[in-house]
Amino acid sequence: MPFSFEVIRERIDRIADSVIAGGGVVQAMRMGAPAAEEQVAEAERRLGAELPAGFRQVLLRCSGEFDFRWFLDEDAELPSPYGDIFRGELGWSLARLPEIDEGRRNWVKEVFSNPDNEYDKVWQNKLAFMEVGNGDYLALDLGEDDGPVVYLSHADGKGHGFVLGRNFIDFLERGSRIGFVGPEDFQWVIFADSGHGGLNAEGHEAAGFRKLMGFEP
Known part of the structure; x- marks a missing residue:
């Protein structure tokens, strides 16, 4: 099935409606215009690297700037598991991409500089596109042809090195089905x-979460 950003938009609308209906807050819900080829080329020049095909496609055909953030009601307590x-959040900005990745590069320079160390290696040859806010990053793996989305933890987090999507489009598809x-x-x-293998949007936990939150149509 071909990628459709309209499907992602519809899911985002449904997620936002469900969060608000449950007493939560949607802090940001912005989808900018598609980027121009010249803007992508300039970002690549500043980065000194080509953007993976899936990420480039989303920037050029869908949105060069994206920001979506929601929070549950502060008194909400979801059942196990x-x-x-x-909360949920996803964002990217072509204009800020070099600045965001500079943060990752600084971590590599100061802390994760040993290419022979398995933990350090995960931080290397990546392109960070989103700051998690706690020192971690979501990043694209430049060592793989289609740029899998990888989690970078600075403090031995459970998700360090986990692949969240086989490429950026696959990540959007999977992540949007669990509310990002x-x-x-x-x-x-x-x-x-x-x-x-990427986030499992088809599993029992994901299906239960969608039902709990009312994300499904």
């Missing part, structure tokens, strides 16, 4: 069956 979930829960790894780790 969803008790750690309290997170981005902290302790919130979404229950939806990751293994470290390498």
Whole structure:
């Protein structure tokens, strides 16, 4: 099935409506215009790297700036196994991409510089596109052809090195079906069956969460 950003938009609308109906808050819900080829080329020049095909496609055909954030009501307590979930967030900005990745590069320079260390290696040869807010990042793996989305933890988090999507489009498809829960790894780790296959949007936990939250049509 071809990728459709309209499907993602419809899911976002449904997520927002459900969160608000449950007493929560949608803090941001902005989808900018598609980027121009010249803007992508300039970002690549500043980064010194080509953007993976899936990410480039989303920037050029869908949105160069995206920001979606929601929070449950502060008194809400979800039942097990969803008790750690309290918000969802996803964002990217072509204009800020070099600035965001500079943060990752600084971590590599100062802390995760050893290419022979398995933990450090996860931080290397990546392109960070989103700051989690606690020192962690969501990033694209530049060592793979289609740029899988990988979680980078600075403090031995459960999700360090987990692949959240086989490429950026796959990540959007999977993440949108569970409300873009997170981005902290302790919130979404229950939806990751293994470290390498991507978020499991078809599993029992995901289906139960959609039913609980009312995300399904």
